[in-house]
Amino acid sequence: MKFWLMKSEPDVFSWDDLEGSLNQIGFWDGVRNYQARNFMRDEFKCGDLVFFYHSSCNSPGIAGVAEVVKEAYPDKSALDPKSEFYDEKSAKAGASRWVAVDVKAKQKFATPATLSEIRNTPALKAMLLLQPGQRLSVQPVDIKHAHYILKRWG
């Protein structure tokens, strides 16, 4: 089992939106970055755990933990001209080059693991999240870091 971190702008899709979804399962689409896609397509397995990270908001940080319940499948939003995630290249090719996965809410953190707390935690210093200029919206989380986060905030 692996650990991941996925970023979402809470205005667009938040932890509470996930919890409020049918069966607390949401589909994670709209990823439009090859590195992020490749993680989802090639490495995401059912049972993997995902740290749900709120980005571009007042208090960025990890809101809770979700579980991968459906592995990568074509992200159809790329083919929909009305979607904000529309991708002309995919549409012209007649097949989406992007993928989505389904995740299920597993545990909401009583208090979020804020970015500033994470940053001030020596044990988490090496997290990809904290590396300068790092913007990947889907990224692996080292098992040591994952265990630390779960122990402290989970």
Add this chain to the structure above:
DNA sequence: GCCAACGTTGGC
């Protein structure tokens, strides 16, 4: 709203 870092695009 600013801006640095980074990815993508497209002309050559």
Add this chain to the structure above:
DNA sequence: GCCAACGTTGGC
């Protein structure tokens, strides 16, 4: 295949 221009990300 290079690289400049452009767009996006995301913290502040």
